[in-house]
Every structure is written in structure tokens, then in C-alpha cells.
Amino acid sequence: MSVPVWQHRRGQFNHDWLKNQFLLALGNFINLLDDLIENDELETSFVSVVLPQWEDHRDEVGDLLEDFDQEMSPRTLFERSPLAQCDRDTRQWLGDVIHTLWLAKNPVHECIQGASARLREADEAYELLQRRLRNCSNTRSAPAMLPLRGLFVEFYRACQKLAKAIEQFPSDVRIT
Amino acid sequence: MAGDPDRDVVIVVDSAPTRREAMANSFRTQGCKVFRFFEQNAKLLQRPANEEQPESCLILLWHFGDLEQEWPAIGATLTVYYGGNGGNDRRKPKKAGQRIWRRVGSKESVLNEEEAKQLVTYAKGLSSGARPLPTKPSFLSLPQKVYALSTLAVLCKGYLAVHAAVDAMKEHGTVTDFDTSDIREALKEIGWDELQKNREALQNMIVGLSDHFILVRSSEWWLKPCLGGDLGDAGSSQARLKKFAATAENEWMQIHGIVSPVPEEGAAAAKPVQDAFKHVKTLLDSIEMENGEVVPSVVASAYLDLCKVLKSKGRI
Numbered sequence: 001m002s003v004p005v006w007q008h009r010r011g012q013f014n015h016d017w018l019k020n021q022f023l024l025a026l027g028n029f030i031n032l033l034d035d036l037i038e039n040d041e042l043e044t045s046f047v048s049v050v051l052p053q054w055e056d057h058r059d060e061v062g063d064l065l066e067d068f069d070q071e072m073s074p075r076t077l078f079e080r081s082p083l084a085q086c087d088r089d090t091r092q093w094l095g096d097v098i099h100t101l102w103l104a105k106n107p108v109h110e111c112i113q114g115a116s117a118r119l120r121e122a123d124e125a126y127e128l129l130q131r132r133l134r135n136c137s138n139t140r141s142a143p144a145m146l147p148l149r150g151l152f153v154e155f156y157r158a159c160q161k162l163a164k165a166i167e168q169f170p171s172d173v174r175i176t
Numbered sequence: 177m178a179g180d181p182d183r184d185v186v187i188v189v190d191s192a193p194t195r196r197e198a199m200a201n202s203f204r205t206q207g208c209k210v211f212r213f214f215e216q217n218a219k220l221l222q223r224p225a226n227e228e229q230p231e232s233c234l235i236l237l238w239h240f241g242d243l244e245q246e247w248p249a250i251g252a253t254l255t256v257y258y259g260g261n262g263g264n265d266r267r268k269p270k271k272a273g274q275r276i277w278r279r280v281g282s283k284e285s286v287l288n289e290e291e292a293k294q295l296v297t298y299a300k301g302l303s304s305g306a307r308p309l310p311t312k313p314s315f316l317s318l319p320q321k322v323y324a325l326s327t328l329a330v331l332c333k334g335y336l337a338v339h340a341a342v343d344a345m346k347e348h349g350t351v352t353d354f355d356t357s358d359i360r361e362a363l364k365e366i367g368w369d370e371l372q373k374n375r376e377a378l379q380n381m382i383v384g385l386s387d388h389f390i391l392v393r394s395s396e397w398w399l400k401p402c403l404g405g406d407l408g409d410a411g412s413s414q415a416r417l418k419k420f421a422a423t424a425e426n427e428w429m430q431i432h433g434i435v436s437p438v439p440e441e442g443a444a445a446a447k448p449v450q451d452a453f454k455h456v457k458t459l460l461d462s463i464e465m466e467n468g469e470v471v472p473s474v475v476a477s478a479y480l481d482l483c484k485v486l487k488s489k490g491r492i
Contacts, residue, residue, distance in 0.1 A: 015260040015281060020241060074330070082327045082401040082420075090397070093388065094334040100381050101333060104374065105367030171262065171279060172319075175329050175486060 006064070006071040007171045013060045014166045018159065022057070025050045026156045033142055033149045047139040054126050061119050061162070065112050074175050075099040102174070115165040122158040129155050183209040184296055185230050187250065190239040191215040198283035199237060202292035208234075213242075220245040234299045240267045254299040256316070263318070274316045291315060311433065320431065324424035325482055327401050328456065332479035333366045335392045339472055340368050341385035344378075354472055362476035365483050395468040402463060414464075421460045428453050431485050455481045 029046045031037045075095040077083050129151040138144040186203040190196035191214040200210040211230055212223045236252035240259035255273035259265045260281030280286055294313040301310025340363055343354050371378050391397050402420040403413055426436050438446040459478035462470045
């Protein structure tokens with residue numbers, strides 16, 4: 001059974017990158033600030049190499065949310081057999097009906113709005129952290145960055161909430 | 177073997193602590209002795225560290241993300257992989273083993289107690305060499321294609337929406353026999369009640385919908401998609417429809433765990449499942465009638481039954 005492209009993109013962003021790379025690294029960095037672990041490479045490169053990855057990846061969330069109601073709508077069932085065998089007129093009006101009923105019965109827009117809000121919160125936490133980092137005397141030293149620990153934690157939690165919000169979306173095309 | 181020899185041994189290899197503990201707990205409630213492993217600095221460690229290592233186990237549950245680490249020589253009757261990307265995870269191993277096909281990304285999506293029980297029963301059956309082979313839990317199987325049942329459900333929804341629109345606009349006179357409990361329930365199922373709460377969306381949708389009233393009642397409208405699809409070289413229209421109907425019935429039976437053709441010894445168990453297909457069968461018979469008219473009561477009853485089975489597959 002083919003996996004919807006949207007689901008594949010969601011997996012790449014949320015599971016593969018956000019949860020299994022970025023949040024793990026961010027969590028480890030907080031542990032490092034707390035002196036629970038030692039990792040020289042992480043300490044010296046986290047702010048310059050790992051943290052800015054957020055800027056590279058955050059647009060993927062916007063694209064995912066924007067595309068969800070088209071790519072995961074049951075209207076897509078008309079693009080392949082057997083429903084593709086319906087005549088053109090039926091494909092159009094029945095596709096619209098199925099899509100509208102799907103939107104009416106499922107909290108699609110609420111899910112999208114919820115995840116968008118979590119993305120905004122993560123962006124705000126990131127921007128605040130970056131602003132404070134610009135005034136930090138040494139962003140390659142854990143003791144120098146320790147006063148910003150709370151902001152790192154806030155950003156970590158915001159990313160966790162975003163991951164959770166993205167997880168809530170269904171992983172297959174549902175008929176209603 | 178470590179621990180009580182009478183207890184089934186289950187191993188969970190997972191570096192995410194909350195998911196690992198939730199998975200382990202589902203098996204503990206089945207009376208299993210559970211050992212846990214996790215990755216640290218590219219090595220698999222046991223938790224707690226001072227626990228004796230088992231020599232073998234009944235079930236080894238292994239998170240995809242923890243596969244790269246070297247595994248101590250512990251034999252398993254059944255190995256099951258899982259992860260947050262579901263069974264299609266690109267890290268899926270080539271070696272033997274089963275996969276949980278749904279996404280298991282957090283503690284909320286681990287096997288529940290009932291599923292753990294099914295897995296233990298399955299593994300024990302494999303271990304004892306029982307014949308016939310024990311039933312494989314559905315979460316270990318590739319999600320089944322249900323395209324015939326899905327197609328019928330979509331057509332039913334369109335049909336019911338057209339009739340509801342006509343009824344709402346009082347066009348074509350009043351739709352006869354439209355106010356039955358089955359039809360009311362079916363309209364609720366398709367989301368008509370929710371749609372009515374949004375006046376603008378309702379108005380946008382019903383405009384023009386009543387034009388299709390005559391069309392959707394004709395068997396020809398239903399036939400088109402039923403004659404397409406992956407049905408092989410089924411020949412004439414009638415033969416193709418029969419094949420579509422047979423596919424729908426097979427999908428129905430398989431969803432209920434019954435494989436066609438039903439063996440003689442399984443006939444009694446299959447009977448109620450076959451009987452429950454009767455409303456969908458009536459709809460298929462209506463479609464098959466040349467120049468036939470498909471009536472609302474038949475569609476509503478079939479749709480309600482389709483809903484039940486597709487919901488069980490997570491498709492509705």
C-alpha cells in the first residue's frame with residue numbers, strides 16, 4: 001500500500017528530524033548546561049551549527065500545514081482507480097461533496113490552526129533565544145550560556161508541543 | 177533463563193524511556209517478565225544494569241531507531257520491530273521479523289494490553305509449532321486494501337448528500353421514504369448534521385447538487401467506477417461487476433479475519449459475517465439490475481454497515 005506523500009513528508013520532518021535529531025540534540029545541550037553530561041563538540045558547536053537548523057527546517061511545517069487539506073482529503077481518491085473511472089462531471093461535484101463533508105465532520109482546520117499556533121510559539125521562543133545569544137559573551141562555552149538555560153528549555157518545550165501537534169494529524173486518507 | 181522459568185520473557189529495546197516503559201507495562205500486565213534495553217554512547221545497555229541477562233525470550237520488541245547497536249546473543253521466538261514512522265520506516269531490517277505497521281511514536285501508541293495479549297498468544301503458538309498456525313494479530317499485517325468497500329462508501333455519501341439537498345430544497349417534490357431512522361442515522365454519519373451548522377458551507381454545497389438527483393438513482397451511475405479498478409481481465413460489464421462484488425465481499429470477510437474461500441471447519445464462524453454483508457449485497461444487486469433504480473433505504477443501510485467495517489480499519 002502506498003504511503004501518502006504528505007505522510008512521508010510529515011515523517012521526514014517530525015519523526016526523523018525534529019524528534020530524533022533536533023530535540024535530542026537540544027535536550028543533550030540542556031543536560032550539558034546542567035553539567036549532567038560532558039561533550040566538548042556539542043558545547044562548542046551547538047549554537048553555531050545545530051541551533052540554526054531550526055531556520056532551515058521551520059518552513060517545512062508551514063508547507064505541511066498548508067498542503068494537508070488538499071493532499072489528505074478524500075477528494076484525492078478520485079485521482080486513482082476505481083473512482084477515477086467516474087465521468088468528469090461526477091469526479092468534480094462528488095469530489096467537492098466528499099471534501100466538504102470531510103471538512104465538516106473532522107476538525108481539520110482546528111488541527112491546522114493549533115499546529116500553526118505551536119509553530120508561532122516555537123518561532124517566538126527561538127527568536128528570543130537568538131536575541132539573547134547575540135549579547136552572550138561566549139556562545140562556545142556552557143558556563144557563559146548558563147544564564148540562558150531557561151530560554152533553551154522554553155524553546156525545547158515549544159518544539160515538543162509542535163511535534164505533538166503535528167503527530168495529531170491522521171496518517172492516511174480517510175473517507176470522512 | 178533469568179527469573180521465574182514459568183513466566184514468558186519479553187525484551188523491549190527502545191531508547192525512549194516513556195515509550196519503552198509503556199510498552200513494557202502492557203506485557204507485564206499479561207504476567208510476562210520484561211527486560212529492557214536502551215542505547216547509550218552507541219552501546220546497548222540493560223536497565224536496570226545489575227539485572228541478569230536472559231538467555232532467550234518469547235518476544236523481542238525492537239525500536240527501529242535502536243537497530244544499529246550490536247545485539248547480545250539472545251534468541252527470540254518472535255522479533256517485532258516498531259517505530260514512529262510505522263512499518264515503512266526506511267531503517268526496516270532485512271533480517272527476519274515482523275513489523276507493527278501503525279506508527280508507534282510515543283507512549284500513547286504502544287501496544288495496549290489486549291494487543292500484548294494477542295502477541296503473546298501468537299508467539300506461543302509459533303513456539304509450540306501449533307497447526308493450524310495461530311492467528312496473526314492485525315497490527316502485524318500490512319494494512320489491507322479496501323478499495324471496493326471504500327468506493328461504495330464514497331458513492332453512498334454522494335447519493336445521500338444529493339437526496340438530503342433535494343429534501344432540504346423541497347425540489348422534485350418530497351423525496352419519498354426519506355425520513356426513516358436508517359436514513360437519519362446515515363445522514364448523521366456522512367456529516368450532514370455538522371454541515372447544517374455552517375450555513376454558508378451548506379448553501380455552497382447544495383447549490384446544483386439537486387441536479388444530480390435522477391443521475392444518482394440510476395444503476396449506470398454506480399456502475400462506472402465499479403467496472404474500473406484493478407480487476408484484471410474480467411471481460412464483459414456483467415462479469416466485471418460480479419468481480420467487483422466478489423472483491424467487496426472478500427474485503428468484508430478479510431476485515432473480519434476470514435480468508436476466502438472459507439474452509440468447511442470455518443463455515444460456522446463465517447456465517448454471521450456473511451449475513452452482515454446482506455445490506456451491501458442488496459446494494460450491489462440493485463446496481464446490477466439493468467435500468468434499475470437505486471433507492472435511499474438500500475443505500476442508507478449499506479452505508480451504515482460500510483461505516484462500521486471501515487471504521488474498524490481506521491478508514492472512516
